[in-house]
C-alpha cells in the first residue's frame with residue numbers, strides 16, 4: 001500500500017494514530033467484500049432458476065381462451081360475498097422472461113412463450129366473460145352476480161409490455177355497466193404502478209380498484225436472494241402505495257411466507273416483520289400472507305425434490321397473525337391468508353398440468369399432517385371470512401404433528417443466507 005492511496009489510513013502508513021479511519025477503511029473493505037459475495041449468491045440463484053426455466057415445456061395454448069375462471073368466497077365490507085377470479089391467457093411476466101422470475105413462482109407455465117397475445121385476442125377473451133360464453137360446464141354466468149372481480153394476467157396488469165393501455169382501457173370501460181360489481185382486484189409489480197396507467201383506468205372506471213403488489217419480504221437479502229424478486233430498493237413500495245392512493249385506489253401487499261433457504265422460525269419472523277412494515281412503513285391498506293405452494297418448474301419445487309425444502313406448516317400461520325396483531329395497535333386490519341377458498345372452477349382445466357389440473361395450480365400447498373390439515377384449512381377459510389384470530393386459536397393441537405412442528409421451529413441454522421446458497425449451489 002503506498003502513501004498516495006487516499007483510502008489508506010495514516011496509522012498504517014505511520015503518519016499518526018487515527019483509529020476511526022482504520023475502522024472505516026476495514027468497514028469499507030468488508031462492505032465491498034460483502035457486496036461481491038451478495039452478487040455472487042444472486043448469480044448462483046439466478047443461474048439455477050434460468051436452468052429450470054429452460055426445461056419448462058412451451059405449450060400451445062389458445063390465444064383467445066381464458067386461462068382460468070373460478071368462483072370463491074371473499075370477505076368484503078363485513079360480509080361474505082361471491083368473488084370471481086378471471087385469469088387471462090397472457091404474454092407472461094416480464095421479470096420471469098428476462099431474469100427467470102421469482103423462486104416460488106411458475107406462472108409462466110401458463111403462457112404461450114412463442115406467441116404474442118394481441119389486443120384483439122385479449123378483447124375476445126374478455127368478451128367471453130361479458131357474454132358468459134367461456135363457461136365449460138352447464139349453467140350461465142353473469143358478471144353482475146359477483147361483487148368482487150379479480151382480473152389477473154399471470155404477471156403485471158399495469159405493465160404495458162405485457163398488456164397494452166388500449167386493452168386495459170377496453171376492459172375497464174366495460175365494467176361501468178355492471179353495477180353489481182363493487183370491487184375490482186388486479187395485480188402488478190410495484191415498478192409499474194405509475195400515473196399514466198392508473199389514469200387510463202380512472203378515465204373510464206370510477207369503481208373501487210385494489211392493486212395487489214408482490215412485496216414478499218421487506219428484508220433486502222431475503223427478497224433478493226430467497227425470493228429472487230429483483231426489487232433492490234424497498235422505497236418503491238411506498239411510492240406505489242402513494243400513487244395508488246392519489247388515484248383513490250387501494251393497495252394490497254402480498255407477503256410470501258417461507259421462501260427457500262429459511263428455517264421455519266426465520267420465515268415466521270420475516271412474515272410478521274414484513275406485514276407490519278407493509279402497514280406502517282409503506283401504507284398498504286391490506287396484506288395477504290401467501291404461504292409458499294409448489295408449482296412445477298419453480299426453484300422452490302426443485303429444492304423440495306432435492307429434499308431441501310418443506311412447504312410451511314399451517315400451525316405457523318397462527319404465530320404470524322398473533323405476531324402482527326401484537327405489534328400493531330389496530331386489531332381490525334385487513335389481513336388475509338391467501339390461497340384458501342372453497343373454489344369452483346368454471347373454466348380452465350386444460351389438463352396440461354399436474355394430475356390433469358390447470359397448469360398454474362400448485363401440486364402442493366402448505367400443510368400440517370394428513371390427520372389435521374383439512375381441519376386447519378377449514379379454520380383458515382373461516383378466518384378469511386371474519387379476520388378474527390380466534391377462528392385459528394380454536395384448533396386443538398394435533399397429537400400426531402403439533403410437537404414435530406414445535407421442534408421444527410427450534411431448528412437453527414448458524415450460516416447466513418449467502419453461505420447457505422453457496423453450500424447448495426456454489427460447489428461444482
Ligand code: SF4
Nearest residue numbers: 093096101102105155
Ligand atoms: S411472482 Fe409475480 S413478479 Fe414474480 S415471477 Fe411470478 S408473476 Fe412474475
Ligand SMILES: [Zn+2]
Nearest residue numbers: 369372398401
Ligand atoms: Zn397433525
